[in-house]
Amino acid sequence: MFKTEYIFARILFPFILGICIFYYFPAFTFIKWLTISLFTILLSILFLNFSYKKLNIYRHKGVVGLIIYLLFFNLGSLFCLLNNESLDQNYFAKTRCDYLKVWVNNEPQQNGNISRFKANVIAGYQKDKQISLSGQLLLHVKLDSLKPIRIKYGDEMMIAVTYNEIEPPYNPAEFDFKAWLGSQNIYHQAFMDQDHILITKNNVGNPMIKMALNIRERQIAKYRILIKSDEALAVASTLILGYRADLSKETLSAYSKTGTVHALSVSGAHVAIIYVVLDFMFFFLNKNRALKIVKLLLICTLIWGYALLTGLSPSVVRSAIMISILITAKVLSKKTNSYNILAFSAFCQLVYNPFLIRDVGFQLSYLAVFGLIYLQPKIYKLLYTEHYWIDKLWGFTSMSLAAQIVTFPLSIYYFHQFPLYFLFANLFITIPLILIMYLGIGVLIPSFGFLAPVFEWIINFTNAVLNWIANLPYASFSSIWINLPEFILLSLSLSLFIYALTKLNKQLLFSALFLFVCYQLLILCDDLKVFNQRKIIFFSLRKNYAAAFINGKEAVLVSDLNSKDKNYTFSVEPALSQLLVAKIHLIRLKKDTVLGRFVSNNNQIAFFQYKILLIDEDLNDKEINGNANFSSIWLSGNTKFNVAKIHPDIKYKTAIIDATNKDYQIQILKKEMENNAIDVHILKKNKAYLVQLSR
Structure with a gap:
């Protein structure tokens, strides 16, 4: 079952499988059960070793091989869970402290007056009590423009900070910063001024590094x-x-x-x-x-x-x-x-x-x-x-x-x-x-x-x-987007094709071609979906607004961003690229525009059967009269508009509040909508709002 020259090549697969499964399903309780399982497997192997000749174990190589696979699957699972710092009982996020003692465990990267680095948490302080803590934290420090401090690897410091969990991606196809940092055992970050830092020691880290x-x-x-x-x-x-x-x-x-x-x-x-x-x-x-x-x-x-x-x-x-x-x-x-x-x-x-x-x-x-x-x-x-x-x-x-x-x-x-x-x-x-x-x-x-x-x-x-x-x-x-099933099919077909050619095996070659045809069928289905797509994406941003009205491979993007803006590149462009949008018309929210089935005029937007009433700062202290049905109202520009001033004959199903509104105003508007039993979508620190339109 296990040839000596291939031993590590064989055990690597179950070891990696164990790591992958418990990387995505981490829980402290699993450690206990996996430890018990590990000892059971080790005892089984020990028993089989002592009874090898007596029970003719050599006749059951398949069973022995399966037990060894289970052993390394178990080891991979345990190593993964034990490496996950967030499962540690002393993980800093499980205990709220007034101050944290940390040390810089990588080379700080400076962008303008912002210094960013990873920090190992050593201890926390609750009033006069010191608590031993563990874990890592991503810190963003705004340096003083006149007297900036120099932060180096190995510096130990006291920080007064309120940290937050790393945010997930809010927009389609957006880079998953949370997952990327999670692969480095970092789950929280904090932003602070240098005044909130007190460097207490130097050279705390690894002297070799x-x-x-x-x-x-x-x-x-x-x-x-x-x-x-x-x-x-x-x-x-x-x-x-x-x-x-x-x-x-x-x-x-x-x-x-x-x-x-x-x-x-x-x-x-x-x-x-x-x-x-x-x-x-x-x-x-x-x-x-x-x-x-x-x-x-x-x-x-x-x-x-x-x-x-x-x-x-x-x-x-x-x-x-x-x-x-x-x-x-x-x-x-x-x-x-x-x-x-x-x-x-x-x-x-x-x-x-x-x-x-x-x-x-x-x-x-x-x-x-x-x-x-x-x-x-x-x-x-x-x-x-x-x-x-x-x-x-x-x-x-x-x-x-x-x-x-x-x-x-x-x-x-x-x-x-x-x-x-x-x-x-x-x-x-x-x-x-x-x-x-x-x-x-x-x-x-x-x-x-x-x-x-x-x-x-x-x-x-x-x-x-x-x-x-x-x-x-x-x-x-460019813009080659494949999902996980397509990636698996492409990888398997390519692997089988190469192996079939080296072994001159027709059956494997036909299997590879079959898998490739399946892959191409999935790609064809994606292309057909793109050709027939009709949707609206209201993007979740920090301070801006953006909404893409997509029809096939063409889109009207209503936004205050431009194509060179970092927020556009990071949050908007990936979604349009993934949807294979080839032509983008970029316009401002208040600009009257007619582009195909997209019409923007007099604070109203119509896109096929979907109609939007725009409520911005121009409508402050005004009333909206009339008799019309809207799919949504879009609140923008930190509007102080009182929703009660919308005439009862104007009907709408949802309210969309974008990030151009201040946080306090967002909460006021949200409460008003909820009191009127209106479905509300806030486009700040929440998932983008997607509207699928029927054809």
Whole structure:
């Protein structure tokens, strides 16, 4: 049942399954029952071990295998629940305190005068009583413009703060900030001024991380001196040192559209580049086993030295662990299995932090490495050439193809786009990336600072070429939205198709084609829904208003936002993109407009059979007379209008209150509506209001 060379590859699946299930269904009571179940399984395994010969257990390998699967499913479940800090009895949100003692556990990110960082909660204070607490908190600190304090990793501080639970996404297709922070064990956040902070100690955190961040800070300071171009500086800091610099939207878009955005995040590719060159440099140590071990120690030391240079960023540490395990296994073991080594690497990291399973970088990294192990050799064998350089070019091409093919379904599921020229772009960036990596590290050495102009020119040249590729016709297919069932069908069909081709199995090939047809049918159904869609979305915003009147692939967006506003990009655009809206007419609320079946005139909006009466500040202290039926009234502009002044002959079913109204006014209006038994929808810190219209 369990072959030695595949042991970790086999147990990884039930282990991950246990993590996934209890990540979404966390409860403290499950810990008790899973602990009892774990001891029961361990006792069963112990009994089977002692009775192996007596009861002829070897005849029931399937039962033994099932018990082992259950064991690792149980372990994954327990590790996941025990890692969930919100289930801890001392979790800070379970006890209200006047003050909290926290320490900064990551490098603060500053945007303007706002410093944002994660903080570990140590203790809380209720009057004069100190209580031991645990958990993490995301803090946003507004710094004083005249005397801003400097917050660093490892600072311990006292804070007077009212924290809140992370809010869920309120609009369709909006980025789920709550889920993203939840995967990092953060469930609450707080906003405060620096006056509410008192730094009591320094260097409370991990001294290794503190040292790594200090080293990286010094290297970034060197880059600022050596590199003149702000954009080249941002790319160098991001690409080599893992420092989240402010890249321009144009550069970030160019890397994204060409499928080379992985080059901007220090990860497996960068560590692999360093390993390949180091492996070549120390080739003379391949003579015997003892020298190979020396080579292994040298390479691992230098790779972890690079990880230290990047401030021990999570993606680099993950890649360093993965490659260290891979090369150690190959050196110390005469017979190795790459799949088992890869699974062992993933298993070790998930034992340390089960929530990594929700990390997109973790998923893509391991999928890409799996593609390089399994698929790359098969693609490489499709073309044979005796020409050295053509062979090398084909080798790079096969690597890019393998990585892109296996990560394709996951990439479009998360990022909703596919770069058409990824092969050309990745082939182009290979040599510049290697040069940038080594020149970037080299210029940090005092005697090699003279190479900085060359280093900067290569970055600017690379950015220029990628911008050119990104601006080519049909550079990328965007707005590719697939749901979970479609993602599963696409992944299964692609996997079966590849496996069928390698095994030349017709049955598997037809199965893959059948799954792909099912996937295409779902896509076709989605397209038909888009073509026939007729709906209104009233978006939930902080201070603005936005409502999309959608008919097929065309929409009239009534909003005070513009297309370059961050609120538009974050809250409105994803929903329109997901619904495949190709044409958007952006208008203001008070502008009289006639666009097809959309009519806005005299404080009234009509869209097919749905009619809206707009009540804003222009109607303060006025009466509304007449005889009409409306689907909704829309209260906007912090109106002081008294609803009682609406004539009884004017009928409406629902009231929509947008975020342009002040909080106190929203509560007044809400109470008025509820007193009149009117269904009310508040478009602030609530779900967007969706109206489906019949055809």
